[in-house]
Amino acid sequence: MRTAGTDLASAAWRKSGYSSGGEHCVEVADDFPGAVPVRDSKNSSGSTLVIPAAAWGEFVAAVRIDGLIP
Template identity: 65%
Template sequence: MIGTLAHAAWRKSSYSTDAEACVEVADDLPGIVPVRDSKNPFRTALLIPHRAWASFVTAVSADTLTA
C-alpha cells in the first residue's frame, strides 16, 4: 500500500475551509479513500473503505452528521 499512496493523486477536500483545516483525499484507488492532513503529508494517511467514505460525504452534504 505504501507504494500505491506514493503515487496517489491527492487533492484538497472541498470541505476544507482554510490553512488550519486542510484535508486531502485521493479518489483514484480501488476500494479505499486515503485521507491525510495537508500540513503533514508524510504522516500516515487514514485508509477509509470507499462505502464508509461515501456515507460520510452524504451525511456531511445533507447536514445530517451526528456525533
C-alpha cells in the same frame, strides 16, 4: 485504518474542494478502487487513513444532511 497492500507512493493528492485555505484541510487521493486515502494537508508525511469507499460515501452524505457542505 490502513489497508494492507495499498501502495500510496504514486498517489495524486488533492485538497478537499471545501477547504477554504485555512488550517483545517484534508487531502484525498483518487484512483484507488474501493478505497479513499485521506491525510492531513499540513502533515503530508504523517499518517494516512485508507477508508473503504462506501464508508467515505456515507460520511459525506451525513455531512451534507447536516448542512455542513452543499
